[in-house]
Amino acid sequence: MDTEPGTIAARVRTVLDEIHRAAIRAGRAPDAIQLVAVSKTVCVERLREAVDAGIRHVGENRLQEALLKIESLGRDGVVWHFIGALQRRKVKSVVGRFETIHSVDSLALAEEIDRRAQDAGLRQRVLLEVNLGGEIRKNGFEPAALLAALPALNGLESLDVHGLMAIPPPSSTAEEARPYFRRLRELGQTLTAHGCGNINMQELSMGMSHDYQVAVEEGATYVRVGTAIFGARND
Numbered sequence: 290m291d292t293e294p295g296t297i298a299a300r301v302r303t304v305l306d307e308i309h310r311a312a313i314r315a316g317r318a319p320d321a322i323q324l325v326a327v328s329k330t331v332c333v334e335r336l337r338e339a340v341d342a343g344i345r346h347v348g349e350n351r352l353q354e355a356l357l358k359i360e361s362l363g364r365d366g367v368v369w370h371f372i373g374a375l376q377r378r379k380v381k382s383v384v385g386r387f388e389t390i391h392s393v394d395s396l397a398l399a400e401e402i403d404r405r406a407q408d409a410g411l412r413q414r415v416l417l418e419v420n421l422g423g424e425i426r427k428n429g430f431e432p433a434a435l436l437a438a439l440p441a442l443n444g445l446e447s448l449d450v451h452g453l454m455a456i457p458p459p460s461s462t463a464e465e466a467r468p469y470f471r472r473l474r475e476l477g478q479t480l481t482a483h484g485c486g487n488i489n490m491q492e493l494s495m496g497m498s499h500d501y502q503v504a505v506e507e508g509a510t511y512v513r514v515g516t517a518i519f520g521a522r523n524d
């Protein structure tokens with residue numbers, strides 16, 4: 290199903306334009322924000338259209354589907370992101386195949402990624418997923434737990450922690466997500482102020498199709514956009 294008007298190329302241009310405008314509104318450099326096109330359920334041909342239209346960062350949250358797409362599109366000019374819930378037994382297949390894992394939601398998962406990265410002789414770039422929704426969402430570190438986990442995370446030498454990711458609770462308007470985006474940014478600043486050692490909190494992965502402009506205004510460095518580029522999914 291594809292209800293949005295325009296071609297994929299036109300929608301990519303629209304989203305890039307909106308990101309640019311939101312950055313300018315917030316006094317930010319537009320090139321500080323990377324658009325990650327989220328292509329779950331989207332076939333390779335349509336994803337290729339997006340890449341031809343200038344998409345460089347692609348996000349997938351289903352491992353098998355992602356691996357098939359990586360095989361057909363390759364890595365030349367495409368940077369792959371893993372953004373979905375990750376089971377520990379699947380870590381081995383993810384490490385080294387994605388530039389960044391956005392969804393590290395527990396210390397145990399971080400440790401497993403570190404172990405597998407070390408086995409493979411590489412370093413894995415990750416973001417830490419934070420649960421800002423309390424009871425509403427279950428995935429992610431609680432902010433206080435994250436602070437407590439910092440020393441342990443710091444000891445993981447094959448893990449490059451570059452920032453935070455969050456998915457706010459579902460809301461009907463983009464403005465309702467703003468306080469969550471703001472809290473994620475402030476959490477990054479708090480963690481930095483506590484001294485994170487090797488951990489860096491430079492990246493904020495936040496904002497999806499319905500609220501990415503607000504996320505950019507609040508400091509997002511990655512926005513993860515699916516529907517606004519590829520049309521509605523059936524999931």
Ligand SMILES: *Cc1c(COP(=O)(O)O)cnc(C)c1O
Binds near residue numbers: 327498516517
């Ligand atoms: C599906 C998904 C997105 C994109 O959602 P849209 O509303 O289609 O833009 C972003 N982030 C994650 C983690 C997702 O699973």
